[in-house]
Amino acid sequence: MTDPGQAPRRIGIVEDDAHLRRYLCEVVAADARLEIAFAAGDVAGATQRIGTGPIDLWLIDLQLPDGNGADLVRRLKAGSDVKCLILTVLGDRTSVIAALDSGADGYLLKDTDPRALVSSILSALDGYAPISPQAAHFLLDLYQQAARTIRPASDEAALTGREQEVLRLFSRGLSYREAAEVLQISAHTIRDHVKAIYRKLSVHSRTEAIFEARQLGIISSSD
Template identity: 80%
Template sequence: MNAPGDPPRRIAIVEDDAHLRRYLCEVVDADPRLEVAFTEGDFVGATRRIDGCPVDLWLIDLQLPDGNGADLVRRLKAGGDVKCLILTVLGDRTSVIAALDSGADGYLLKDTDPAALVGSILSALDGYAPISPQAAHFLLDLYQQDVRKARPTPGDAALSAREQEVLRLFSRGLSYREAAGILDLSTHTVRDHVKAIYRKLSVHSRAEAVFEARQLGIISASD
């Protein structure tokens, strides 16, 4: 965030619609913490500016008449540490994922109100990743899919009978020493079983192991 007396942060605007380009200039210049570095209406014009005047953040449309905004983001990111925000009418899943895969620091829709737009620019400059709610929906869906893929299935887990016994005792709150005594094993052997359980269930604690085992039906909720 700009401190009092700091120069305004310089914003490049790449947008092919002249009316919207003027509007974005007005929004940016209305905030004393920001100023427009330059504007361009196409991909080629924007690439010619990359090595020119310094820019703190690029505000880029996805659909340019001679190229894709995501490709421009890739070129900018390959050349240095610069912030890039996508500003587009496209709120579909494919566009969101393609833009963020390119390295964009945020994804905003063009109906974002002026105050929210300025706030998002400042947020991106501070290292955050502003995302329009419509775009965030797709990211949440992807995250949930990844979690489901990462979670082992009962077949993947394949806990031995002894490992299941150890888990059932842990689910009742027993310690390593107590579990070892009931199973007539050494504490060291119980620890070896626990390591195998953690590996198979992709967890890092007894509580997580018990939770995952119940979710997978390896042990019952009453255990």
């Protein structure tokens, strides 16, 4: 665990609920190994803190009034190796996958016990990936699903070259319409490809499809 003799690790908190934000500050500040670098209520306030001083870990809510926490994580990770820990009320499959796909170093629910929260922060700082049991359930399910999905390239589940192109464009954030324009095909054709992708990978959303394709090596993590 974190060396108790070193300087306190600086934590940034991004949470729009003022009462919860104060509570989180109290929980973090109560541990001598940690200190509050800042506490912001939205993406704009958090963005102003980027590059203004050392921050060892960002504790980020997913649902913010002016944006999504996963997008903020993606931006932070693009510019540094800072640790980002999601703390949210959202425990659904899509939210978990989207957050972890953005590069988050862990996923906790807001009902996490204060001691467990501090332990998770320290664990993330030490290079581990703390995940609430509810979120871990989805990851286990995805792993098992991926194991069942792996088949020879000649199998029905193998994606065509065009379907792989569509997934790569989606992984870069393009919409149906934008992907259609890049590939010079109709949006209707894109939807047909998406239906085939979902069926072959046994998924129900673009985020799940991208995750599965990366796990299977169909597209790379850099796509």
